[in-house]
Amino acid sequence: MVRSLWTAATGMIAQQVNVDTIANNLANVNTVGYKTETNEFKSLLYQTLQTRTTTANAEHKPIGAQVGLGVRNASITSQFTNGALLESENATSFAIQGKGFFAVRGNDGQTYYTRNGEFNFNLNAGGGLALSNSDGLPVLNTNGQPIVLNGDYVANRVTVDASGQVCYPDDQNNPQPIEGMIIGMTQFQNPKGLAKEGDSLYSVTVASGQPMNEATNANLEKSVIRQGYLEGSNVQVADEMVNLIVAQRAYELNSKAITTTDSMMDTANNLKR
Numbered sequence: 001m002v003r004s005l006w007t008a009a010t011g012m013i014a015q016q017v018n019v020d021t022i023a024n025n026l027a028n029v030n031t032v033g034y035k036t037e038t039n040e041f042k043s044l045l046y047q048t049l050q051t052r053t054t055t056a057n058a059e060h061k062p063i064g065a066q067v068g069l070g071v072r073n074a075s076i077t078s079q080f081t082n083g084a085l086l087e088s089e090n091a092t093s094f095a096i097q098g099k100g101f102f103a104v105r106g107n108d109g110q111t112y113y114t115r116n117g118e119f120n121f122n123l124n125a126g127g128g129l130a131l132s133n134s135d136g137l138p139v140l141n142t143n144g145q146p147i148v149l150n151g152d153y154v155a156n157r158v159t160v161d162a163s164g165q166v167c168y169p170d171d172q173n174n175p176q177p178i179e180g181m182i183i184g185m186t187q188f189q190n191p192k193g194l195a196k197e198g199d200s201l202y203s204v205t206v207a208s209g210q211p212m213n214e215a216t217n218a219n220l221e222k223s224v225i226r227q228g229y230l231e232g233s234n235v236q237v238a239d240e241m242v243n244l245i246v247a248q249r250a251y252e253l254n255s256k257a258i259t260t261t262d263s264m265m266d267t268a269n270n271l272k273r
Contacts, residue, residue, distance in 0.1 A: 002261075003069070007069055007257075008070075009258065010044065010072060012251055012255060012258075014041055015248075015250045015254065017039060017073045021039045022247060024037065025240050029237060031233050032200070032233070033083070033116035033233075034083075034200065034234070034235065035081075035115070036233070037077065039073060039075075040075045041073060043068055044068065046068050047068075047069060048065070049064075080099070082096075082234065083234040084231075085097075085230070086229060086230045087228065088229060090228075091159075092121060093118055093119070093230050094117035095117055095226040095229040095231040096185070096223050097223060097225075098221065098224055099220075099221065099223060100185035100222075101115060101185070101186045102116075102139060103139070103140040103144070104133055104138060104139055104201070105140060106201075112202065112203055113186055113188075113203070113204075113211070115231055116134075117225075119131055119134075120132060121149075127150075127151040128149055128150050130148045141182055141183060141184050142183075142184045142213060149178070159175050160183060161225075162226070163222070164185060165177045166181035166182065184213065185213075185214040185223045186212065187211075187217075187223075188204075188208045189209035190207060190209055193206075193208035195208075
């Protein structure tokens with residue numbers, strides 16, 4: 001009977017993590033480039049009460065008797081479906097249609113990846129314009145180098161086409177590509193294996209596989225960049241509210257199992273009286 005106490009306790013712990021995950025999804029419903037996360041569960045060990053034995057007639061019983069010992073959280077998986085395109089007044093706002101990621105260089109010199117295209121041009125020490133994210137981390141081009149324009153360019157006249165090519169108007173106001181200035185797009189064999197670093201950034205892991213450059217890999221379906229738009233969160237509020245209700249009910253049922261077990265143990269103890 002005590003087994004049910006621990007089993008129900010594991011259920012309450014697992015559902016608490018589930019509620020935490022749902023709460024994080026709802027908290028990031030307006031976060032640019034955020035990908036909704038789902039909690040996955042797996043059963044714990046099983047205790048064998050009776051093995052597959054034979055009957056009195058020496059016939060094999062088809063099944064034995066095993067009782068489960070609870071549940072635990074197996075993984076929290078990000079769902080990399082595209083979010084809705086949100087119009088932005090910022091000319092350096094970019095949304096990705098496809099499987100690609102922007103690449104930025106962190107303060108530690110490592111490369112990180114993001115779907116958040118809320119960028120800006122910052123003045124660097126040499127007076128040039130460096131395309132950076134909201135935290136000032138430089139955005140990388142297809143060669144893995146920061147996108148830096150010299151001081152002759154005016155930020156609000158810079159445009160980017162669907163392939164990520166940075167352009168600047170000529171004397172006839174026709175956009176002309178700037179050599180070597182193409183926003184890099186990176187894909188992964190298993191994006192769900194990326195490690196979440198916070199600030200909408202991801203880092204490479206063994207599970208994600210090595211980054212694949214769209215500019216050099218002809219086998220990849222090229223992503224499309226939309227200037228003047230941002231990719232909204234793919235969190236579905238209605239689905240999350242339903243998931244929250246289901247998690248709450250599961251938590252209540254596990255707590256009910258604990259109180260029921262406690263009541264049964266109290267009844268057994270009172271048999272001596």
